Amino acid sequence: MSQRDFNGFAIERTAPSTGVISEPAGTLHFTVRERVKKDFLCHTAIAVFELRVGEVDKPWGRIKIRHKGAMRRTGIGVTIEQDDFAVADTAERILSDAAVTKALLPLDFVKFQIDVSSGGWRAEMEHFGGSEVCMMLPPSRRYVPLGREQRGHLIAAFWALFCAMARH
Known part of the structure; x- marks a missing residue:
């Protein structure tokens, strides 16, 4: 992730490939780190954004969020990995919150x-923007910028999730 993707935001490096980003108002803080995915003759350093509310030492439930629609995004869908009432209730709160759905629809995430x-x-999101692709043949590196629009969608999504979970 390049610092220019979050120009105007406070970034505190906590490790060589990890940092904490704070919005200018200082109320929303989230972590960004790199996750390396190796492929044949190349690797990709994917930007992983993480927002925590409270401590999650041993999660007892996981909600996977995805876009619905084949050609155009028509909504947000969820998959619950552990069939538990509290996890299903959390998923229902997320889906029923209009601000969360509105913020997640235009966001180009790979995994959420x-x-x-x-x-x-x-909440952990892999976004292809802010990533670097390194090829062996021909030897090259290509940075994929996050972009101002996607950065805005990311901040809006994390803010909507933060507000939704704080209310409940």
């Missing part, structure tokens, strides 16, 4: 999941 435990929840 929420881990739920008695101590809190953790």
Whole structure:
């Protein structure tokens, strides 16, 4: 992830490939780190954004969020990995919140999941923007910028999730 993707935001490096990003108002803080995915003759350093509310030491439920629609996005769908009432209730709150759905629809995420435990929840999103693709043949590196529009959608989605979970 490049610092220019979050120009104007406070970024505190906590490790070589990890940092904490704070919005200018200082109320929303989330972590960004790189996850390396290896393929044949190349690898991709994918940007993983993480928002925590409370502590999630051992999650007892996971909600996977995906876009619905083949050619055009028509909504948000969820898959619940552990069939538990509290996890299903959390998923229902997320789907029924109009602000969350409105914020997630235009967001170009590869993977989005929420881990739920008695101590809190953790939202983790892999976004291809803010990633770097390294090829062996021909030797090259290509940075995929997050972009101003996607950055806005990311902040709106995390803010909507933060507000939705704080209300319940």
